[in-house]
Amino acid sequence: MQRSAPNKDAIPGAVEQEGQCLRLSGSWTLAHYRQLKQSLERQSVPAGDFELRLESIHALDTAGAALLANWLGPERLDKMVTADQALQPERRALLQTVLKALTREPAPPVPVASPLIEALAYLGRQTEVVFRHFWELSGFIGLVLQTLFSIVLRPWRWRMTALVNQIHETGFNAVPIVALLTFLVGAVVAFLGATVLGEFGAEIYTVNLVAYAFLREFGVILAAILLAGRTASAFTAQIGSMKANEELDALRTLGLSPMELLVVPRVLALLITLPLLTFVAIISGLAGGALVALISLDIPLGQFFGILADVPLKHYLVGLVKAPLFAFVVAVIGCMEGFKVSGSAESVGRHTTSAVVQSIFMVILLDAIAALFFMEMGW
Structure with missing residues (x-):
């Protein structure tokens, strides 16, 4: 073997x-x-x-x-x-x-930065992110305005069906929630005013407090914040889902402009509906204040509305003139975040949240700037 x-x-x-x-x-x-x-x-x-x-x-x-x-x-x-x-x-x-x-020498140890340097670096990164957001928003606003000006003299390119549908969705369907919320806020403001002014025996001025608050600030800002949470998120989700499903690419393949077909009707719809919702918010807030004045302060409705008649008209106009600006910003941010969706469901949710946060932040920021401007102008 x-x-x-x-x-x-x-x-x-x-x-x-x-x-x-x-x-x-x-x-x-x-x-x-x-x-x-x-x-x-x-x-x-x-x-x-x-x-x-x-x-x-x-x-x-x-x-x-x-x-x-x-x-x-x-x-x-x-x-x-x-x-x-x-x-x-x-x-x-x-x-x-x-x-x-x-025989290779070990890599030198990475120096540990001080907490102050880390804080400054973090502040710098966040400042860069905010600046980049404002830069993108400015560019998208320019694109929207360019599209608006390009079709304003071409009626055959107006999307009336889409515009009417968006007015119905963003305006008519939002009336109940806007009216209910502002009615409750008006009642709360009247309660607070009666509590504070009652210590000085000036309960009658609760009517003026509610009137000035809702005519100048609360009416428009509450309506804008509600639209920021309700409508801006809907715009982002709708356009983001279309981008995730490659429907935007299909529109471009057919020779249709997504800006003209999707963005312009939404922006115009919000420009029309927010002033109307602001009027609804003002009326509802005053109604809530009138109810509290009638029940808690024994102020008859005739006297309540008689005091309102003495409030100058400029306070109503100051509140109403801010509505188109807020509407434009909310609509543009909602549409812009929809175009930034990368294609996944997670991205849709992330940008929807970002649209709501940015819209509310911009509404409050613009309202603060407007308040300072009107105060300096004596309006």
Whole structure:
């Protein structure tokens, strides 16, 4: 019976010293790492200069090369490998690569910034994000205005069906929630006014408080905030879903402009409906105040509306003139965030939330600027 020859790679490596010559043999691989390490620990490193012979090694990998480098020392092994002219080129390259990795200097530690520097860096990043949002909003507003001016003298390009549908969705369907909310807020303002002014015996001025609050501020800002949460989010979700389903690409393929077909009707609808909703909000707020005045302060409705008749008309106009500006900003932000959707359901939700937050922020910011302007103008 003939015996098969033993596998040379199964023989662990060995070290033989013959005078000033150190001969390595066997398999210097990861499979024999433990045996090789124990063998080298029992054998001392030769002193002085000697020759290293590696031609008897059957197999060599990075584990065996690293073990040999740690035993002899990287610099010493490098000199021996360079001097050994009989060494195969691939093994020479392997040994030199391992030696280079072992002698590589560690990366310098990253300096830890102070909390002040981290805070300033964070502030700078957030400032850049806000500036970029304002820059994108300015560019999108310019694109909307360009589209509006390009079709204003071309009646055959007006999308009347889409406009009427958006007026119905954003205006008529929003009347109940706007009326209910402003009625309750009007009642709360009247309660607060009666509580504070009652200490001075001036409950009658609660009527003026409710009138000035809703004519100048509460009517328009409550309606705008409700539209920011209700309508801007709807615009973003609708346009974002169309972009995720590649419907916007289909419109462009058919030669239709998404700005003209989707954005302009929504912007015009909000420009029409928000002033009307502001009027509804003012009437509802005054009705809530009148109810509280009648029940808690014993002010008859005739006297209540008689005091309202003495309020100058300019206060109503100051509140109403801000409605188109708020409507334009809310509609533009809602549509812009819809176009920024990347194509997933998560992106639709993220940009819908961003549209609501940005719209409410811009409404409050513009209202504060308008209040300062009207105060300086004496209006």
